[in-house]
Amino acid sequence: MEDILIRCVSNDGSIRLFCCTTTKIVEEARVIHNTYPVATAALGRMLTAGSMMGTMLKSEKDSITLQINGKGPIGSIIVVSDISGDVRGYVANPYVDLGPNAQGKLDVGGAVGTDGTFTVIKDLGLKEPYVGQVPIVNGEIGDDIASYFVYSEQTPTAVALGVKLAKTGAVDAAGGFIVQVMPDADEKTIDLLENNVLSIKSVTDIISENGIKGLLDRVMNNIEYTVHEEKKISYRCNCNRNRLEKALIALGKEDIKEIIEEQGQAELVCHFCNKKYMFNKEELEDILNKAING
Ligand SMILES: [Zn+2]
Structure with a gap:
Protein backbone atom coordinates (compact mmCIF):
# COMPACT_ATOMS: atom_id res chain seq x y z
CA MET A 1 0.00 0.00 0.00
CA GLU A 2 1.19 3.53 -0.82
CA ASP A 3 2.21 5.91 1.93
CA ILE A 4 -0.18 8.84 2.31
CA LEU A 5 0.17 12.27 3.87
CA ILE A 6 -2.86 14.35 4.85
CA ARG A 7 -2.89 18.02 5.84
CA CYS A 8 -6.04 19.41 7.40
CA VAL A 9 -7.28 22.39 9.41
CA SER A 10 -10.12 22.55 11.93
CA ASN A 11 -13.09 24.50 10.60
CA ASP A 12 -12.61 27.23 13.22
CA GLY A 13 -9.01 27.62 12.00
CA SER A 14 -7.46 26.98 15.41
CA ILE A 15 -5.80 23.62 14.75
CA ARG A 16 -3.65 22.38 11.92
CA LEU A 17 -2.79 18.74 11.54
CA PHE A 18 -0.29 16.83 9.43
CA CYS A 19 -0.52 13.06 9.53
CA CYS A 20 0.99 10.33 7.41
CA THR A 21 1.71 6.68 6.96
CA THR A 22 5.35 5.87 6.14
CA THR A 23 5.37 2.06 6.27
CA LYS A 24 6.76 1.69 2.75
CA ILE A 25 9.21 4.59 3.12
CA VAL A 26 10.73 3.22 6.34
CA GLU A 27 10.91 -0.31 4.94
CA GLU A 28 12.73 1.04 1.88
CA ALA A 29 15.17 2.92 4.14
CA ARG A 30 15.73 -0.26 6.16
CA VAL A 31 16.58 -2.25 3.04
CA ILE A 32 18.87 0.46 1.59
CA HIS A 33 20.82 0.98 4.81
CA ASN A 34 20.48 -2.53 6.24
CA THR A 35 19.54 -1.01 9.61
CA TYR A 36 19.22 -3.03 12.81
CA PRO A 37 15.83 -2.73 14.57
CA VAL A 38 16.57 0.23 16.85
CA ALA A 39 18.20 2.12 13.97
CA THR A 40 15.20 1.32 11.74
CA ALA A 41 12.92 2.83 14.38
CA ALA A 42 15.09 5.92 14.92
CA LEU A 43 15.58 6.63 11.21
CA GLY A 44 11.91 5.82 10.57
CA ARG A 45 10.71 8.39 13.12
CA MET A 46 13.02 11.02 11.60
CA LEU A 47 11.82 10.22 8.05
CA THR A 48 8.19 10.44 9.17
CA ALA A 49 8.74 13.85 10.80
CA GLY A 50 10.85 15.02 7.85
CA SER A 51 8.12 14.24 5.37
CA MET A 52 5.50 16.22 7.32
CA MET A 53 7.86 19.15 7.93
CA GLY A 54 8.76 19.16 4.23
CA THR A 55 5.12 19.77 3.33
CA MET A 56 5.10 22.81 5.67
CA LEU A 57 7.48 24.58 3.26
CA LYS A 58 6.11 27.27 0.96
CA SER A 59 7.96 26.89 -2.34
CA GLU A 60 8.88 23.97 -4.58
CA LYS A 61 12.51 25.08 -4.50
CA ASP A 62 12.77 24.98 -0.70
CA SER A 63 14.25 22.05 1.16
CA ILE A 64 14.47 21.04 4.80
CA THR A 65 17.13 19.00 6.60
CA LEU A 66 16.60 17.52 10.06
CA GLN A 67 19.57 16.38 12.05
CA ILE A 68 19.81 14.83 15.49
CA ASN A 69 22.97 13.86 17.33
CA GLY A 70 22.95 13.08 21.05
CA LYS A 71 26.34 11.35 21.15
CA GLY A 72 24.64 7.94 21.43
CA PRO A 73 25.84 4.83 19.58
CA ILE A 74 23.79 5.60 16.45
CA GLY A 75 25.68 8.88 15.82
CA SER A 76 23.99 11.46 13.59
CA ILE A 77 20.70 10.86 11.85
CA ILE A 78 20.03 13.09 8.85
CA VAL A 79 16.88 13.36 6.75
CA VAL A 80 16.03 15.68 3.88
CA SER A 81 12.65 16.54 2.44
CA ASP A 82 10.81 19.19 0.44
CA ILE A 83 7.29 20.42 -0.23
CA SER A 84 6.41 17.12 -1.96
CA GLY A 85 6.83 15.29 1.35
CA ASP A 86 9.13 12.80 -0.36
CA VAL A 87 12.03 12.11 1.92
CA ARG A 88 15.46 10.49 2.18
CA GLY A 89 17.85 9.91 5.05
CA TYR A 90 20.65 7.95 6.69
CA VAL A 91 22.16 7.16 10.05
CA ALA A 92 25.87 7.20 10.86
CA ASN A 93 25.78 3.73 12.44
CA PRO A 94 22.99 1.48 11.13
CA TYR A 95 24.25 -1.51 13.14
CA VAL A 96 23.30 -0.30 16.61
CA ASP A 97 22.34 -3.28 18.73
CA LEU A 98 20.66 -2.28 22.00
CA GLY A 99 18.33 -4.21 24.26
CA PRO A 100 14.80 -2.92 24.91
CA ASN A 101 14.23 0.08 27.19
CA ALA A 102 12.46 -0.02 30.59
CA GLN A 103 9.07 -0.11 28.81
CA GLY A 104 10.13 -3.10 26.73
CA LYS A 105 10.23 -0.98 23.57
CA LEU A 106 13.01 -0.37 21.05
CA ASP A 107 15.41 1.97 22.85
CA VAL A 108 15.53 4.85 20.37
CA GLY A 109 16.40 7.33 23.15
CA GLY A 110 19.33 5.16 24.20
CA ALA A 111 20.57 4.84 20.62
CA VAL A 112 20.33 8.58 19.92
CA GLY A 113 21.55 9.78 23.33
CA THR A 114 20.65 13.03 25.05
CA ASP A 115 23.92 14.95 25.00
CA GLY A 116 23.43 17.09 21.93
CA THR A 117 21.03 18.97 19.72
CA PHE A 118 18.18 18.60 17.28
CA THR A 119 18.74 20.88 14.31
CA VAL A 120 16.48 22.07 11.50
CA ILE A 121 18.04 23.64 8.41
CA LYS A 122 15.68 25.21 5.89
CA ASP A 123 17.03 26.22 2.51
CA LEU A 124 14.52 28.83 1.39
CA GLY A 125 16.56 30.12 -1.55
CA LEU A 126 17.95 33.02 0.49
CA LYS A 127 21.63 33.84 0.87
CA GLU A 128 21.82 32.07 4.23
CA PRO A 129 19.74 29.04 5.22
CA TYR A 130 17.47 29.23 8.26
CA VAL A 131 18.93 27.22 11.14
CA GLY A 132 16.92 26.36 14.27
CA GLN A 133 18.42 24.30 17.05
CA VAL A 134 17.20 22.97 20.41
CA PRO A 135 18.81 20.75 23.05
CA ILE A 136 17.67 17.12 22.85
CA VAL A 137 14.87 16.35 25.33
CA ASN A 138 15.06 12.54 25.50
CA GLY A 139 16.32 11.36 22.10
CA GLU A 140 12.99 9.67 21.34
CA ILE A 141 12.64 12.17 18.44
CA GLY A 142 8.91 12.94 18.81
CA ASP A 143 9.45 15.00 21.97
CA ASP A 144 12.58 16.57 20.49
CA ILE A 145 10.62 17.79 17.47
CA ALA A 146 7.78 19.09 19.66
CA SER A 147 10.37 21.02 21.67
CA TYR A 148 11.78 22.50 18.46
CA PHE A 149 8.35 23.84 17.46
CA VAL A 150 7.67 25.28 20.90
CA TYR A 151 11.04 26.99 21.43
CA SER A 152 12.24 27.72 17.91
CA GLU A 153 8.96 28.51 16.16
CA GLN A 154 6.83 29.47 19.22
CA THR A 155 4.04 27.11 18.15
CA PRO A 156 2.47 24.74 20.70
CA THR A 157 2.81 21.37 19.01
CA ALA A 158 2.17 17.71 19.78
CA VAL A 159 4.13 15.11 17.84
CA ALA A 160 3.66 11.36 17.72
CA LEU A 161 5.88 9.14 15.59
CA GLY A 162 5.85 5.36 15.46
CA VAL A 163 7.61 2.48 13.77
CA LYS A 164 6.45 -1.07 14.46
CA LEU A 165 8.60 -3.97 13.30
CA ALA A 166 7.77 -7.58 12.54
CA LYS A 167 9.82 -10.34 14.20
CA THR A 168 11.96 -10.49 11.05
CA GLY A 169 12.93 -6.83 11.53
CA ALA A 170 10.89 -5.72 8.50
CA VAL A 171 8.60 -2.71 8.96
CA ASP A 172 5.04 -3.67 9.86
CA ALA A 173 3.62 -0.16 10.20
CA ALA A 174 5.01 3.36 10.45
CA GLY A 175 3.61 6.85 10.55
CA GLY A 176 2.69 9.71 12.81
CA PHE A 177 1.22 13.14 13.20
CA ILE A 178 2.17 16.72 14.01
CA VAL A 179 -0.68 18.81 15.38
CA GLN A 180 -0.38 22.52 16.10
CA VAL A 181 -2.53 24.98 18.01
CA MET A 182 -2.88 28.48 16.55
CA PRO A 183 -2.57 31.53 18.86
CA ASP A 184 -6.29 32.41 18.84
CA ALA A 185 -7.48 28.86 19.52
CA ASP A 186 -10.65 28.34 21.48
CA GLU A 187 -10.24 26.68 24.95
CA LYS A 188 -12.89 24.06 24.22
CA THR A 189 -11.19 22.96 21.03
CA ILE A 190 -7.83 22.77 22.79
CA ASP A 191 -9.37 20.55 25.51
CA LEU A 192 -10.91 18.26 22.90
CA LEU A 193 -7.62 18.01 21.05
CA GLU A 194 -5.67 17.30 24.24
CA ASN A 195 -8.06 14.47 25.15
CA ASN A 196 -7.81 13.00 21.67
CA VAL A 197 -4.01 13.12 21.62
CA LEU A 198 -3.69 11.66 25.13
CA SER A 199 -6.06 8.80 24.24
CA ILE A 200 -3.69 7.62 21.48
CA LYS A 201 -1.37 4.99 22.90
CA SER A 202 0.10 3.74 19.63
CA VAL A 203 -0.07 5.41 16.22
CA THR A 204 1.16 2.23 14.54
CA ASP A 205 -1.69 0.13 16.02
CA ILE A 206 -4.18 2.63 14.61
CA ILE A 207 -2.43 2.65 11.23
CA SER A 208 -2.33 -1.18 11.14
CA GLU A 209 -6.04 -1.41 11.90
CA ASN A 210 -7.58 1.58 10.13
CA GLY A 211 -4.89 3.25 8.03
CA ILE A 212 -4.34 6.98 7.68
CA LYS A 213 -8.08 7.77 7.93
CA GLY A 214 -8.21 5.97 11.28
CA LEU A 215 -5.38 8.13 12.59
CA LEU A 216 -6.99 11.33 11.27
CA ASP A 217 -10.32 10.43 12.91
CA ARG A 218 -8.67 9.77 16.28
CA VAL A 219 -6.72 13.05 16.42
CA MET A 220 -9.66 15.14 15.19
CA ASN A 221 -12.40 13.21 17.04
CA ASN A 222 -15.34 15.59 17.75
CA ILE A 223 -13.53 18.45 15.99
CA GLU A 224 -14.87 19.60 12.63
CA TYR A 225 -12.16 19.84 10.00
CA THR A 226 -11.46 20.16 6.31
CA VAL A 227 -8.80 18.19 4.47
CA HIS A 228 -6.65 20.61 2.46
CA GLU A 229 -4.28 18.11 0.93
CA GLU A 230 -3.96 14.36 0.57
CA LYS A 231 -1.06 12.90 -1.38
CA LYS A 232 1.23 9.94 -1.88
CA ILE A 233 4.68 10.22 -0.38
CA SER A 234 7.75 8.07 -1.01
CA TYR A 235 11.41 7.53 -0.29
CA ARG A 236 13.17 9.51 -3.00
CA CYS A 237 16.79 10.40 -3.58
CA ASN A 238 17.66 13.05 -6.13
CA CYS A 239 21.32 12.19 -6.60
CA ASN A 240 22.71 12.01 -10.12
ZN1 LIG B 1 21.19 8.93 -3.91
Whole structure:
Protein backbone atom coordinates (compact mmCIF):
# COMPACT_ATOMS: atom_id res chain seq x y z
CA MET A 1 0.00 0.00 0.00
CA GLU A 2 1.19 3.53 -0.82
CA ASP A 3 2.21 5.91 1.93
CA ILE A 4 -0.18 8.84 2.31
CA LEU A 5 0.17 12.27 3.87
CA ILE A 6 -2.86 14.35 4.85
CA ARG A 7 -2.89 18.02 5.84
CA CYS A 8 -6.04 19.41 7.40
CA VAL A 9 -7.28 22.39 9.41
CA SER A 10 -10.12 22.55 11.93
CA ASN A 11 -13.09 24.50 10.60
CA ASP A 12 -12.61 27.23 13.22
CA GLY A 13 -9.01 27.62 12.00
CA SER A 14 -7.46 26.98 15.41
CA ILE A 15 -5.80 23.62 14.75
CA ARG A 16 -3.65 22.38 11.92
CA LEU A 17 -2.79 18.74 11.54
CA PHE A 18 -0.29 16.83 9.43
CA CYS A 19 -0.52 13.06 9.53
CA CYS A 20 0.99 10.33 7.41
CA THR A 21 1.71 6.68 6.96
CA THR A 22 5.35 5.87 6.14
CA THR A 23 5.37 2.06 6.27
CA LYS A 24 6.76 1.69 2.75
CA ILE A 25 9.21 4.59 3.12
CA VAL A 26 10.73 3.22 6.34
CA GLU A 27 10.91 -0.31 4.94
CA GLU A 28 12.73 1.04 1.88
CA ALA A 29 15.17 2.92 4.14
CA ARG A 30 15.73 -0.26 6.16
CA VAL A 31 16.58 -2.25 3.04
CA ILE A 32 18.87 0.46 1.59
CA HIS A 33 20.82 0.98 4.81
CA ASN A 34 20.48 -2.53 6.24
CA THR A 35 19.54 -1.01 9.61
CA TYR A 36 19.22 -3.03 12.81
CA PRO A 37 15.83 -2.73 14.57
CA VAL A 38 16.57 0.23 16.85
CA ALA A 39 18.20 2.12 13.97
CA THR A 40 15.20 1.32 11.74
CA ALA A 41 12.92 2.83 14.38
CA ALA A 42 15.09 5.92 14.92
CA LEU A 43 15.58 6.63 11.21
CA GLY A 44 11.91 5.82 10.57
CA ARG A 45 10.71 8.39 13.12
CA MET A 46 13.02 11.02 11.60
CA LEU A 47 11.82 10.22 8.05
CA THR A 48 8.19 10.44 9.17
CA ALA A 49 8.74 13.85 10.80
CA GLY A 50 10.85 15.02 7.85
CA SER A 51 8.12 14.24 5.37
CA MET A 52 5.50 16.22 7.32
CA MET A 53 7.86 19.15 7.93
CA GLY A 54 8.76 19.16 4.23
CA THR A 55 5.12 19.77 3.33
CA MET A 56 5.10 22.81 5.67
CA LEU A 57 7.48 24.58 3.26
CA LYS A 58 6.11 27.27 0.96
CA SER A 59 7.96 26.89 -2.34
CA GLU A 60 8.88 23.97 -4.58
CA LYS A 61 12.51 25.08 -4.50
CA ASP A 62 12.77 24.98 -0.70
CA SER A 63 14.25 22.05 1.16
CA ILE A 64 14.47 21.04 4.80
CA THR A 65 17.13 19.00 6.60
CA LEU A 66 16.60 17.52 10.06
CA GLN A 67 19.57 16.38 12.05
CA ILE A 68 19.81 14.83 15.49
CA ASN A 69 22.97 13.86 17.33
CA GLY A 70 22.95 13.08 21.05
CA LYS A 71 26.34 11.35 21.15
CA GLY A 72 24.64 7.94 21.43
CA PRO A 73 25.84 4.83 19.58
CA ILE A 74 23.79 5.60 16.45
CA GLY A 75 25.68 8.88 15.82
CA SER A 76 23.99 11.46 13.59
CA ILE A 77 20.70 10.86 11.85
CA ILE A 78 20.03 13.09 8.85
CA VAL A 79 16.88 13.36 6.75
CA VAL A 80 16.03 15.68 3.88
CA SER A 81 12.65 16.54 2.44
CA ASP A 82 10.81 19.19 0.44
CA ILE A 83 7.29 20.42 -0.23
CA SER A 84 6.41 17.12 -1.96
CA GLY A 85 6.83 15.29 1.35
CA ASP A 86 9.13 12.80 -0.36
CA VAL A 87 12.03 12.11 1.92
CA ARG A 88 15.46 10.49 2.18
CA GLY A 89 17.85 9.91 5.05
CA TYR A 90 20.65 7.95 6.69
CA VAL A 91 22.16 7.16 10.05
CA ALA A 92 25.87 7.20 10.86
CA ASN A 93 25.78 3.73 12.44
CA PRO A 94 22.99 1.48 11.13
CA TYR A 95 24.25 -1.51 13.14
CA VAL A 96 23.30 -0.30 16.61
CA ASP A 97 22.34 -3.28 18.73
CA LEU A 98 20.66 -2.28 22.00
CA GLY A 99 18.33 -4.21 24.26
CA PRO A 100 14.80 -2.92 24.91
CA ASN A 101 14.23 0.08 27.19
CA ALA A 102 12.46 -0.02 30.59
CA GLN A 103 9.07 -0.11 28.81
CA GLY A 104 10.13 -3.10 26.73
CA LYS A 105 10.23 -0.98 23.57
CA LEU A 106 13.01 -0.37 21.05
CA ASP A 107 15.41 1.97 22.85
CA VAL A 108 15.53 4.85 20.37
CA GLY A 109 16.40 7.33 23.15
CA GLY A 110 19.33 5.16 24.20
CA ALA A 111 20.57 4.84 20.62
CA VAL A 112 20.33 8.58 19.92
CA GLY A 113 21.55 9.78 23.33
CA THR A 114 20.65 13.03 25.05
CA ASP A 115 23.92 14.95 25.00
CA GLY A 116 23.43 17.09 21.93
CA THR A 117 21.03 18.97 19.72
CA PHE A 118 18.18 18.60 17.28
CA THR A 119 18.74 20.88 14.31
CA VAL A 120 16.48 22.07 11.50
CA ILE A 121 18.04 23.64 8.41
CA LYS A 122 15.68 25.21 5.89
CA ASP A 123 17.03 26.22 2.51
CA LEU A 124 14.52 28.83 1.39
CA GLY A 125 16.56 30.12 -1.55
CA LEU A 126 17.95 33.02 0.49
CA LYS A 127 21.63 33.84 0.87
CA GLU A 128 21.82 32.07 4.23
CA PRO A 129 19.74 29.04 5.22
CA TYR A 130 17.47 29.23 8.26
CA VAL A 131 18.93 27.22 11.14
CA GLY A 132 16.92 26.36 14.27
CA GLN A 133 18.42 24.30 17.05
CA VAL A 134 17.20 22.97 20.41
CA PRO A 135 18.81 20.75 23.05
CA ILE A 136 17.67 17.12 22.85
CA VAL A 137 14.87 16.35 25.33
CA ASN A 138 15.06 12.54 25.50
CA GLY A 139 16.32 11.36 22.10
CA GLU A 140 12.99 9.67 21.34
CA ILE A 141 12.64 12.17 18.44
CA GLY A 142 8.91 12.94 18.81
CA ASP A 143 9.45 15.00 21.97
CA ASP A 144 12.58 16.57 20.49
CA ILE A 145 10.62 17.79 17.47
CA ALA A 146 7.78 19.09 19.66
CA SER A 147 10.37 21.02 21.67
CA TYR A 148 11.78 22.50 18.46
CA PHE A 149 8.35 23.84 17.46
CA VAL A 150 7.67 25.28 20.90
CA TYR A 151 11.04 26.99 21.43
CA SER A 152 12.24 27.72 17.91
CA GLU A 153 8.96 28.51 16.16
CA GLN A 154 6.83 29.47 19.22
CA THR A 155 4.04 27.11 18.15
CA PRO A 156 2.47 24.74 20.70
CA THR A 157 2.81 21.37 19.01
CA ALA A 158 2.17 17.71 19.78
CA VAL A 159 4.13 15.11 17.84
CA ALA A 160 3.66 11.36 17.72
CA LEU A 161 5.88 9.14 15.59
CA GLY A 162 5.85 5.36 15.46
CA VAL A 163 7.61 2.48 13.77
CA LYS A 164 6.45 -1.07 14.46
CA LEU A 165 8.60 -3.97 13.30
CA ALA A 166 7.77 -7.58 12.54
CA LYS A 167 9.82 -10.34 14.20
CA THR A 168 11.96 -10.49 11.05
CA GLY A 169 12.93 -6.83 11.53
CA ALA A 170 10.89 -5.72 8.50
CA VAL A 171 8.60 -2.71 8.96
CA ASP A 172 5.04 -3.67 9.86
CA ALA A 173 3.62 -0.16 10.20
CA ALA A 174 5.01 3.36 10.45
CA GLY A 175 3.61 6.85 10.55
CA GLY A 176 2.69 9.71 12.81
CA PHE A 177 1.22 13.14 13.20
CA ILE A 178 2.17 16.72 14.01
CA VAL A 179 -0.68 18.81 15.38
CA GLN A 180 -0.38 22.52 16.10
CA VAL A 181 -2.53 24.98 18.01
CA MET A 182 -2.88 28.48 16.55
CA PRO A 183 -2.57 31.53 18.86
CA ASP A 184 -6.29 32.41 18.84
CA ALA A 185 -7.48 28.86 19.52
CA ASP A 186 -10.65 28.34 21.48
CA GLU A 187 -10.24 26.68 24.95
CA LYS A 188 -12.89 24.06 24.22
CA THR A 189 -11.19 22.96 21.03
CA ILE A 190 -7.83 22.77 22.79
CA ASP A 191 -9.37 20.55 25.51
CA LEU A 192 -10.91 18.26 22.90
CA LEU A 193 -7.62 18.01 21.05
CA GLU A 194 -5.67 17.30 24.24
CA ASN A 195 -8.06 14.47 25.15
CA ASN A 196 -7.81 13.00 21.67
CA VAL A 197 -4.01 13.12 21.62
CA LEU A 198 -3.69 11.66 25.13
CA SER A 199 -6.06 8.80 24.24
CA ILE A 200 -3.69 7.62 21.48
CA LYS A 201 -1.37 4.99 22.90
CA SER A 202 0.10 3.74 19.63
CA VAL A 203 -0.07 5.41 16.22
CA THR A 204 1.16 2.23 14.54
CA ASP A 205 -1.69 0.13 16.02
CA ILE A 206 -4.18 2.63 14.61
CA ILE A 207 -2.43 2.65 11.23
CA SER A 208 -2.33 -1.18 11.14
CA GLU A 209 -6.04 -1.41 11.90
CA ASN A 210 -7.58 1.58 10.13
CA GLY A 211 -4.89 3.25 8.03
CA ILE A 212 -4.34 6.98 7.68
CA LYS A 213 -8.08 7.77 7.93
CA GLY A 214 -8.21 5.97 11.28
CA LEU A 215 -5.38 8.13 12.59
CA LEU A 216 -6.99 11.33 11.27
CA ASP A 217 -10.32 10.43 12.91
CA ARG A 218 -8.67 9.77 16.28
CA VAL A 219 -6.72 13.05 16.42
CA MET A 220 -9.66 15.14 15.19
CA ASN A 221 -12.40 13.21 17.04
CA ASN A 222 -15.34 15.59 17.75
CA ILE A 223 -13.53 18.45 15.99
CA GLU A 224 -14.87 19.60 12.63
CA TYR A 225 -12.16 19.84 10.00
CA THR A 226 -11.46 20.16 6.31
CA VAL A 227 -8.80 18.19 4.47
CA HIS A 228 -6.65 20.61 2.46
CA GLU A 229 -4.28 18.11 0.93
CA GLU A 230 -3.96 14.36 0.57
CA LYS A 231 -1.06 12.90 -1.38
CA LYS A 232 1.23 9.94 -1.88
CA ILE A 233 4.68 10.22 -0.38
CA SER A 234 7.75 8.07 -1.01
CA TYR A 235 11.41 7.53 -0.29
CA ARG A 236 13.17 9.51 -3.00
CA CYS A 237 16.79 10.40 -3.58
CA ASN A 238 17.66 13.05 -6.13
CA CYS A 239 21.32 12.19 -6.60
CA ASN A 240 22.71 12.01 -10.12
CA ARG A 241 26.04 11.86 -11.91
CA ASN A 242 26.10 15.59 -12.48
CA ARG A 243 25.74 16.36 -8.76
CA LEU A 244 28.58 14.00 -7.85
CA GLU A 245 30.73 15.44 -10.63
CA LYS A 246 30.20 18.85 -9.03
CA ALA A 247 31.22 17.38 -5.67
CA LEU A 248 34.43 16.11 -7.26
CA ILE A 249 35.14 19.49 -8.88
CA ALA A 250 34.62 21.11 -5.48
CA LEU A 251 37.43 18.96 -4.05
CA GLY A 252 39.87 21.14 -6.00
CA LYS A 253 42.53 20.34 -8.58
CA GLU A 254 45.19 19.04 -6.15
CA ASP A 255 42.89 16.40 -4.67
CA ILE A 256 41.59 15.37 -8.10
CA LYS A 257 45.18 15.01 -9.38
CA GLU A 258 45.99 12.84 -6.38
CA ILE A 259 43.00 10.56 -7.06
CA ILE A 260 44.05 10.21 -10.72
CA GLU A 261 47.66 9.43 -9.83
CA GLU A 262 47.03 7.12 -6.88
CA GLN A 263 43.80 5.35 -7.79
CA GLY A 264 43.28 6.03 -11.49
CA GLN A 265 39.53 6.05 -10.89
CA ALA A 266 36.98 7.09 -8.30
CA GLU A 267 33.93 5.37 -6.89
CA LEU A 268 31.49 7.66 -5.11
CA VAL A 269 28.60 6.29 -3.08
CA CYS A 270 25.46 8.32 -2.34
CA HIS A 271 24.82 8.44 1.44
CA PHE A 272 21.06 8.50 0.96
CA CYS A 273 20.47 5.65 -1.50
CA ASN A 274 23.82 3.80 -1.69
CA LYS A 275 23.93 4.18 -5.45
CA LYS A 276 27.50 3.89 -6.72
CA TYR A 277 28.98 6.23 -9.31
CA MET A 278 32.19 5.23 -11.11
CA PHE A 279 34.47 7.81 -12.70
CA ASN A 280 37.26 6.39 -14.88
CA LYS A 281 40.60 8.06 -15.61
CA GLU A 282 39.42 9.94 -18.72
CA GLU A 283 36.36 11.24 -16.90
CA LEU A 284 38.48 12.34 -13.95
CA GLU A 285 40.87 14.15 -16.29
CA ASP A 286 37.89 15.90 -17.81
CA ILE A 287 36.75 16.86 -14.29
CA LEU A 288 40.29 18.07 -13.49
CA ASN A 289 40.14 20.34 -16.53
CA LYS A 290 36.83 21.75 -15.35
CA ALA A 291 38.34 22.33 -11.87
CA ILE A 292 41.31 24.16 -13.42
CA ASN A 293 39.27 26.24 -15.88
CA GLY A 294 36.37 26.90 -13.47
ZN1 LIG B 1 21.19 8.93 -3.91
